[in-house]
Amino acid sequence: xxxxxxxxxxxxxxxxxxxxxxxxxxxxxxxxxxxxxxxxxxxxxxxxxxxxxxxxxxxxxxxxxxxxxxxxxxxxxxxxxxxxxxxxxxxxxxxxxxxxxxxxxxxxxxxxxxxxxxxxxxxxxxxxxxxxxxxxxxxxxxxxxxxxxxxxxxxxxxxxxxxxxxxxxxxxxxxxxxxxxxxxxxxxxxxxxxxxxxxxxxxxxxxxxxxxxxxxxxxxxxxxxxxxxxxxxxxxxxxxxxxxxxxxxxxxxxxxxxxxxxxxxxxxxxxxxxxxxxxxxxxxxxxxxxxxxxxxxxxxxxxxxxxxxxxxxxxxxxxxxxxxxxxxxxxxxxxxxxxxxxxxxxxxxxxxxxxxxxxxxxxxxxxxxxxxxxxxxxxxxxxxxxxxxxxxxxxxxxxxxxxxxxxxxxxxxxxxxxxxxxxxxxxxxxxxxxxxxxxxxxxxxxxxxxxxxxxxxxxxxxxxxxxxxxxxxxxxxxxxxxxxxxxxxxxxxxxxxxxxxxxxxxxxxxxxxxxxxxxxxxxxxxxxxxxxxxxxxxxxxxxxxxxxxxxxxxxxxxxxxxxxxxxxxxxxxxxxxxxxxxxxxxxxxxxxxxxxxxxxxxxx
Amino acid sequence: xxxxxxxxxxxxxxxxxxxxxxxxxxxxxxxxxxxxxxxxxxxxxxxxxxxxxxxxxxxxxxxxxxxxxxxxxxxxxxxxxxxxxx
Numbered sequence: 001x002x003x004x005x006x007x008x009x010x011x012x013x014x015x016x017x018x019x020x021x022x023x024x025x026x027x028x029x030x031x032x033x034x035x036x037x038x039x040x041x042x043x044x045x046x047x048x049x050x051x052x053x054x055x056x057x058x059x060x061x062x063x064x065x066x067x068x069x070x071x072x073x074x075x076x077x078x079x080x081x082x083x084x085x086x087x088x089x090x091x092x093x094x095x096x097x098x099x100x101x102x103x104x105x106x107x108x109x110x111x112x113x114x115x116x117x118x119x120x121x122x123x124x125x126x127x128x129x130x131x132x133x134x135x136x137x138x139x140x141x142x143x144x145x146x147x148x149x150x151x152x153x154x155x156x157x158x159x160x161x162x163x164x165x166x167x168x169x170x171x172x173x174x175x176x177x178x179x180x181x182x183x184x185x186x187x188x189x190x191x192x193x194x195x196x197x198x199x200x201x202x203x204x205x206x207x208x209x210x211x212x213x214x215x216x217x218x219x220x221x222x223x224x225x226x227x228x229x230x231x232x233x234x235x236x237x238x239x240x241x242x243x244x245x246x247x248x249x250x251x252x253x254x255x256x257x258x259x260x261x262x263x264x265x266x267x268x269x270x271x272x273x274x275x276x277x278x279x280x281x282x283x284x285x286x287x288x289x290x291x292x293x294x295x296x297x298x299x300x301x302x303x304x305x306x307x308x309x310x311x312x313x314x315x316x317x318x319x320x321x322x323x324x325x326x327x328x329x330x331x332x333x334x335x336x337x338x339x340x341x342x343x344x345x346x347x348x349x350x351x352x353x354x355x356x357x358x359x360x361x362x363x364x365x366x367x368x369x370x371x372x373x374x375x376x377x378x379x380x381x382x383x384x385x386x387x388x389x390x391x392x393x394x395x396x397x398x399x400x401x402x403x404x405x406x407x408x409x410x411x412x413x414x415x416x417x418x419x420x421x422x423x424x425x426x427x428x429x430x431x432x433x434x435x436x437x438x439x440x441x442x443x444x445x446x447x448x449x450x451x452x453x454x455x456x457x458x459x460x461x462x463x464x465x466x467x468x469x470x471x472x473x474x475x476x477x478x479x480x481x482x483x484x485x486x487x488x489x490x491x492x493x494x495x496x497x498x499x500x501x502x503x504x505x506x507x508x509x510x511x512x513x514x515x516x517x518x519x520x521x522x523x524x525x526x527x528x529x530x531x532x533x534x535x536x537x538x539x540x541x542x543x544x545x546x547x548x549x550x551x552x553x554x555x556x557x558x559x560x561x562x563x564x565x566x567x568x569x570x571x572x573x574x575x576x577x578x579x580x581x582x583x584x585x586x587x588x589x590x591x592x593x594x595x596x597x598x599x600x601x602x603x604x
Numbered sequence: 605x606x607x608x609x610x611x612x613x614x615x616x617x618x619x620x621x622x623x624x625x626x627x628x629x630x631x632x633x634x635x636x637x638x639x640x641x642x643x644x645x646x647x648x649x650x651x652x653x654x655x656x657x658x659x660x661x662x663x664x665x666x667x668x669x670x671x672x673x674x675x676x677x678x679x680x681x682x683x684x685x686x687x688x689x690x
Contacts, residue, residue, distance in 0.1 A: 475635075476632045
């Protein structure tokens with residue numbers, strides 16, 4: 001079947017946001033606010049309607065067939081739902097912002113994510129992938145702060161590099177396969193053929209870069225805390241989770257891929273370790289995105305039906321609670337201007353609603369029973385158990401304790417309680433609270449009625465999170481993590497420090513490399529290059545110039561001066577004939593006439 | 605909205621909250637040991653069946669994460685805030 005791009009019955013939900021965003025600058029007041037919320041809501045409605053006819057569609061523009069494929073299946077649908085819901089929540093959260101550029105970038109970014117989700121071919125996948133990178137960097141730059149501009153450039157540098165790697169992988173893959181179709185790339189190629197292995201590795205590396213898998217993930221905690229208060233909320237959702245979607249689609253295979261399993265589990269712990277050291281509230285939360293995406297990456301590696309369902313469910317739940325957490329930290333940043341934990345404290349007195357809503361997000365990410373993380377994260381841990389991977393099981397459980405430790409205890413303790421810093425905020429604007437409230441409601445709804453989410457999952461699996469053993473073990477783990485927190489509270493005091501991560505290589509390492517090579521380079525330049533220049537350029541050029549000058553003085557000048565001298569001599573002769581006597585002139589005229597007559601006679 | 609302030613600025617009430625916290629922990633630990641004897645759950649691994657495994661593993665994880673991360677930070681990772689500016 002073919003879908004027409006320009007038609008009244010249907011619209012690509014991604015294009016709706018990307019094109020519709022440009023209407024916002026033309027509107028004012030209530031109409032603008034309404035459009036901001038209605039656009040993503042309409043995209044959500046289209047996604048829901050698409051679920052009635054899941055299929056792989058061709059795409060045409062005004063009757064001409066385009067080389068794109070639009071794929072609607074359960075996997076693309078669940079991601080499209082959460083991306084559109086997130087766009088609605090994000091736009092409500094930014095209703096008070098009087099900066100059209102931010103709204104346009106945010107909607108374009110969300111549209112790009114929807115485009116990736118429905119892309120059935122590598123061409124449109126790549127286009128939407130790059131569009132996401134370009135629109136999201138604006139959300140960093142639009143904070144209009146020198147630090148944000150610099151961070152934005154680093155973000156762009158990394159993503160342009162990732163985009164090129166992806167493009168290289170796609171070109172190699174498609175030329176080997178002879179089609180642009182985006183289907184599963186399978187497990188690591190068994191045959192020893194580089195034309196198959198290389199594209200597999202390149203595409204995996206590019207997608208892992210966007211999923212922030214270490215060591216390719218340092219761009220995330222570097223960039224997200226520098227984004228605008230509202231922009232960061234969008235950023236938490238789309239880039240990493242659309243990468244998770246592509247990972248599931250391309251790399252989740254029944255037998256599993258060992259490399260991805262271990263990278264994911266290591267990633268879950270890596271995020272937690274860096275969160276201990278972190279002092280910037282939003283950067284701490286950014287490290288926990290890495291940790292949580294680690295669960296999803298690990299699940300992709302395991303590749304069983306339960307694992308794929310777990311990755312999808314966790315991505316869904318994660319987008320909502322992470323957005324809620326970033327909204328909370330953003331609200332504090334907005335009203336107090338504070339971003340460092342060692343400068344906060346005591347805000348619970350003036351921002352109790354923000355605190356309460358934040359805590360719902362914190363309970364959800366910590367997988368407290370009756371909150372969304374409990375029903376999604378446990379699927380992945382259970383998938384590791386079912387696969388008899390005890391070390392992965394233990395690593396993921398450890399990271400889970402770390403998540404509660406930081407997001408559920410450390411951050412709220414130092415932000416809202418702790419030593420009173422004297423900072424006095426107030427509750428943020430009402431639209432921000434409404435967005436947080438809706439996100440919080442979703443976290444609780446999914447936690448209490450997991451069936452709502454489970455019905456949408458891509459694979460058919462019978463899984464029940466609320467078993468007695470699971471609930472008591474989780475409560476025990478959370479409770480005693482809290483005990484450990486209070487026992488070691490002194491150790492956890494945030495320090496005004498920053499931590500080295502792999503972004504060191506392009507922030508500091510590059511300048512170190514430059515200073516190391518500068519010595520030999522200078523010697524090379526003044527020695528060899530200088531000599532060669534002298535020999536090859538300067539000498540011949542000067543020689544030719546000297547020759548030309550000699551030519552100029554010898555011939556051209558001589559000719560000109562000779563003509564001048566001749567004229568001078570002739571005029572001196574002429575001068576003697578000018579005597580002033582009429583008889584002389586008459587004589588000369590007569591002589592002239594005689595000469596003419598003589599000439600005429602000779603001629604005749 | 606003065607509820608939280610009333611609770612947290614009165615030492616007597618803070619002590620009471622602490623007491624309830626410890627009672628809660630004890631109840632959870634006892635439940636974790638006791639309930640599997642009544643309701644048999646399905647474990648993936650034998651260690652999940654150890655008494656109060658979740659609680660003990662939670663405490664151990666928490667301590668391990670704090671100690672190891674802080675150690676890594678002190679000897680290697682942590683730098684002054686203007687590290688990248690200079």
